[in-house]
Amino acid sequence: xxxxxxxxxxxxxxxxxxxxxxxxxxxxxxxxxxxxxxxxxxxxxxxxxxxxxxxxxxxxxxxxxxxxxxxxxxxxxxxxxxxxxxxxxxxxxxxxxxxxxxxxxxxxxxxxxxxxxxxxxxxxxxxxxxxxxxxxxxxxxxxxxxxxxxxxxxxxxxxxxxxxxxxxxxxxxxxxxxxxxxxxxxxxxxxxxxxxxxxxxxxxxxxxxxxxxxxxxxxxxxxxxxxxxxxxxxxxxxxxxxxxxxxxxxxxxxxxxxxxxxxxxxxxxxxxxxxxxxxxxxxxxxxxxxxxxxxxxxxxxxxxxxxxxxxxxxxxxxxxxxxxxxxxxxxxxxxxxxxxxxxxxxxxxxxxxxxxxxxxxxxxxxxxxxxxxxxxxxxxxxxxxxxxxxxxxxxxxxxxxxxxxxxxxxxx
Numbered sequence: 505x506x507x508x509x510x511x512x513x514x515x516x517x518x519x520x521x522x523x524x525x526x527x528x529x530x531x532x533x534x535x536x537x538x539x540x541x542x543x544x545x546x547x548x549x550x551x552x553x554x555x556x557x558x559x560x561x562x563x564x565x566x567x568x569x570x571x572x573x574x575x576x577x578x579x580x581x582x583x584x585x586x587x588x589x590x591x592x593x594x595x596x597x598x599x600x601x602x603x604x605x606x607x608x609x610x611x612x613x614x615x616x617x618x619x620x621x622x623x624x625x626x627x628x629x630x631x632x633x634x635x636x637x638x639x640x641x642x643x644x645x646x647x648x649x650x651x652x653x654x655x656x657x658x659x660x661x662x663x664x665x666x667x668x669x670x671x672x673x674x675x676x677x678x679x680x681x682x683x684x685x686x687x688x689x690x691x692x693x694x695x696x697x698x699x700x701x702x703x704x705x706x707x708x709x710x711x712x713x714x715x716x717x718x719x720x721x722x723x724x725x726x727x728x729x730x731x732x733x734x735x736x737x738x739x740x741x742x743x744x745x746x747x748x749x750x751x752x753x754x755x756x757x758x759x760x761x762x763x764x765x766x767x768x769x770x771x772x773x774x775x776x777x778x779x780x781x782x783x784x785x786x787x788x789x790x791x792x793x794x795x796x797x798x799x800x801x802x803x804x805x806x807x808x809x810x811x812x813x814x815x816x817x818x819x820x821x822x823x824x825x826x827x828x829x830x831x832x833x834x835x836x837x838x839x840x841x842x843x844x845x846x847x848x849x850x851x852x853x854x855x856x857x858x859x860x861x862x863x864x865x866x867x868x869x870x871x872x873x874x875x876x877x878x879x880x881x882x883x884x885x886x887x888x889x890x891x892x893x894x895x896x897x898x899x900x901x902x903x904x905x906x907x908x909x910x911x912x913x914x915x916x
Contacts, residue, residue: 520597521586525569528590535563535864537756537764537779543567545590551599557757558864559602560725567598578602605760607724609700613693619729619744622695622737624648627713629787630849632730634737636694636716638704641665644715646694648737649785650763650859651846652719655692656707661715667704679709692718697739717785720861721761728859730784733871743860750869751824755860763859765866768822769843778843782859782866786848789831791819792838821851824868832878850878 530543534557546552556565559580566575569588576584580602588596612620624634632648638657641664656675657665669685686705691698699722710717720728729738738744753765756779764779771791820829831851838844854874858867 521574522589522595523567523569523572523574523586524589524592525571526591527570529570530588531568533564533566533568535561535565535756536754537758545588545594545596547590547594547596549596551585551597553605554598554600555605555760556600556602557760558755558861559604559760560862561864563864565600576600604724606721608702608722610722611698611700613696613698616696619738619740620696622697622739624735624737626732626735626853629713630853631713631787632737632784632849633713634694634718636692638665638690638692638702638716639667640691640693645713646716646718647710647714647785649717649719649783651781651783651785652717652721653759653761654721655702655704655716655718656710657704657716658710658714659706659708662706664715669706673703673705675705675707677707677709679707692722694718719761719785720757720763720859723859723861724760726861728857728861730857730859731871732853732856732873743863744858746858746867746869750858750867751826753824753866753868755864755866757861757864763866765823767843767845767847769819769845770822771819776843778845780843780845780847782852782857783846784849784852786846787832787850789833789848789851790846791833791835792844793835794837794839823847823851823855826855826868826870826874830878 525545528545529541530545532539532542532554537557543554554565554567556563556578562577562579564575564577565584566573567586567588574586576586578584578600582602584600586598586600588598590596622634624632627633634646634648635643636646637643644661644664653676656677657667667687667690669687671686671688672683673686675682675684684706686703688701688703690702690704691700692702692704693699702722704716707717723739727740727743729740729744731738756764758764758781763782765782766777767780768775768777769791770776818829819833820827821831832848854870854876855868856871860866
């Protein structure tokens, strides 16, 4: 009798929830972040891991197939298993893990009390630049890019550092997706902090200003403060005390690394809300061409140059407690659904920022750069060229008419 009961208990423990699917593509809602078509079913992986984006934040994770869905409430360091049954025959053991993936070991070169501080400077392109070393190299120029998935070194700077390139990885950047050399184990030092076992890939699309690009992957489980007034980055273990003048916004971390916050934008007579990427590695912001029509862009710039009210033609951003227009931006096609937006550092540098990677919030406060002039937009030069062409054509017409009139007077 005891043996039978024991077998029943073991069998019950092995029973896992099952959802059905006929397509390998799965949507995931990870807390506040809905990711359309993010997951691909791979029955050959047993288990196939999904790591939550903000592990220390208790939240709900939902997998949505073309036939079914399943949700789990998960807390830090928990793991949840279930099975996706593909086409009624292929079972994929899937594990949701509320643990950090590839969290880098972090130590201090010298014992210190309180948060660590790393000084930075703003380049002529408004991007953040730090100093640091890899594998005890000489000082390198490092760009801090919140839009970067992981560290990359410029191809021409490899000779400055002793590195063992022991693998190849797929690198996605503005040049497309390429397989590039990568060194999997490096020591990176910035200020008093030293990261061990840092993987660094080689990139060939960087400028003369930087040897290396790093991002938020270094600060998993940390609270990162970017203070543009003092030109310092501060790395906290706990949330610092600050005044009520700061605004708090929800945060999602795409891939557990790249921050997005919810913003509002009014353009072409419509107001939308959506998630915008924090991209300190970009100077200009990038708007969706579907959200900002060409006639509105040109009319807004023309009215501005004439010293008139823009009458709602220029896009207006709402970020936290602040709303502004006239910012520098480019456009590209990002699809027709929802608001798509990348915030460049011409906008972000106007806020002191506290990025809480542990709890999923970002805190913002307008700083001393908030009122500095924005750079010229592409439409400015287009309108200027149009005005110049109009003046030239008008002059030619007047000249030809006056010449005809003068010729007629001469004949008579």
